[in-house]
Amino acid sequence: MNKFMLSALACATLLAGPAGAQTPPDASLIARGHALAIASDCMACHTDTPHQGKPYAGGYGIASPMGTIYATNITPSVRYGIGRYTEAQFARALREGIRGDGAHLYPAMPYTAYTRLSDEDIHALYSYFMHGVAPVDTPPEAKTDLPFPFNIRLVMAAWNLLYLDNARFVPDSQATAEINEGAWLVQGPAHCGTCHTPRNLMMAEDQKRYLAGAQLGPWYAPNISPDATDGIGSWSEQQIVDYLRTGRAEGKAQAAGPMAEAVEHSLQYLTAQQLHAIAAYLKTVPAQPGDNDVATATPADNGNTSGAWNVENSLRGKNPPTASHTLTSGEALYSGYCASCHQPDGSGSENQAYPALTRNTVTAMGNPSNLIAAILFGVDRTTGGHQVLMPAFGEGSYVGELTDKQIADIANFVLQKYGNVRVTVTPQDVAQIRAGGPKPFIAQVQPFIIPGMGVGGIIVLALIIWLLRRHLRKQASK
Missing domain, CATH: 1.10.760.10 (Cytochrome c-like domain)
Incomplete structure (x- = not known):
């Protein structure tokens, strides 16, 4: 593993975290949490790798249509990280997008996928972050500062009511163990749909077009459903595995941008069994025809x-x-x-x-x-x-x-x-x-929201004045 993946796995040598655990968990539980953190690609977003940032110390800028969202410090630092989080608060952040202080996270943190994690998964991750990660007692240099109204985090409460499916992963009794493992990885920790599923006007994933491809800032996350033309229907299982492990499937594609980060920090470290499970599952999802006009010949x-x-x-x-x-x-x-x-x-x-x-x-x-x-x-x-x-x-x-x-x-x-x-x-x-x-549409209309509110306020005020004058005239005529 590279130096960014080795996040000071100190196991029993680190002191118990301040969130309440008195005895460090055993090394096997921390190792399982470490593996889950890798599968969940936590390192790619929460480590400012371009600026040689420390593991999980935050500061990495994630481009979104609403503005740049900066990842937070998720080391067990009491002052600047998640050192005061209880396991229940940690679970709520991962599954519901609600921080320890009650503020809402933006879905750039893919809690909409992490809802599929079980209580055992959450416990292992919590054990790893509290006991296997070195605390970094410095805040990220940059903080998220989105324009109005996106800076009102409480708006995410309404968004969650509409679009968050807070449910755990349930295996398909009709599928093989391999396909179920792949489904859990794709839907849950690997959060493939976060990038590869198109979004609606309110920036929620359109599940009717699951994995059909989506614009991701300057990059396009392609269709990874088994459609023969627009998707990966013509790929063999081994080509999918090769791509996930190395970022390249000869004669098919090469990973760049956010996908290159996913391969570098996460996918290459999955086991062969996990990679084959992902490939097997992707072959079973409904094929999604795209609107991409892909050339079948050069x-x-x-x-x-x-x-x-x-x-x-x-x-x-x-x-x-x-x-x-x-x-x-x-x-x-x-x-x-x-x-x-x-x-x-x-x-x-x-x-x-x-x-x-x-x-x-x-x-x-x-x-x-x-x-x-x-x-x-x-x-x-x-x-x-x-x-x-x-x-x-x-x-x-x-x-x-x-x-x-x-x-x-x-x-x-x-x-x-x-x-x-x-x-x-x-x-x-x-x-x-x-x-x-x-x-997207929601970002296009943002510059007009404040002027629109101003115009709307003037119209409402004019209406109130008109109604008041009308009432006074009626009173005067009696």
Whole structure:
């Protein structure tokens, strides 16, 4: 395990937590809680890894349509963490999204999935966080400060009444033990639906379209139902397992963005049995047709008998190698910035560490968000001690920031030569992804809420004045 996964598992050497446990639990219970914390991917959100933060000390910014939500300190620090939580308070936070002080959490903390955890699961997690995690007695540098009305946490009480299904996982008596284990993992600790299920106008998961794919800020969490075209119906169980363990299924997909974090901090550490259980369960959920217009064939499949398009054949002799200012077309930009890794013909490196751009889910999707985001933000994940790194070409890039138009030109070249020819990327599309992705309806109307309340207040006041004057006139006429 990497240093972020080793969260000072001190077992019996740590003192009893201040929340009331007098005797540290045995090492096996703490180890089980540690495994559950890994499966639940607590580390990815509650550790500010980009800034070398301490395990579970909070401070990591989670992008949401309503604004950035900063993860809190969940170490057993009495002053800044959860050191004063009783087990009942801990359970309430995980299952109902209510903190120890009674304030409501936002569902960026996936308590809507953690409701599936049993009392035994909660007890093991509590034992781990109170006795197996080193307390960090410093507060996160940043705190969540959402705009009105999202900053009113009490609103979440009404949201929970409408959308929180506070029920434990119940095994399906008709399913195998393996499928039930996979269902528990997917629905509960791994909280796959939190990202991969579309949301309604109030940002609750639309269970009628379970795992059908959803926009997640600048990234798109794809359809992982067994639909043959839009989902993973064409994937073998082993390909699913490979992807979960390494972040790559050759000829299919590569993990980037939030999925890369999930693979790096959580999924790669699950057992082979657990990974196969997840794959087996995903094969059984109802297939969800998507609205993504996925290409079933690439240009290389459609009559290009000479093989995939090789950019160098069309550019040779046109652009002097030192004249970077002459890289004005998509093919020239691809040649200058991409071909050294993905190859001039888009075939990728021999070992596919740099993947082929043909027969690739990112370039085949009707939604180009992941293609744009990968160019803007890069790819960085470490599995099995091996780092996969694609440089970012967006703001702060060490290889040189590209403009919205340049990134759109590269994306369109890749799509037309190696991917989904029905998709076109505009500079406006790139600007939107660079700014955090498409905004859902509730975020779009937020700027108008205060002015709307003001106008509504004026209308109500005018109505009251009118009614009062009318009443006074009637009194005067008697």
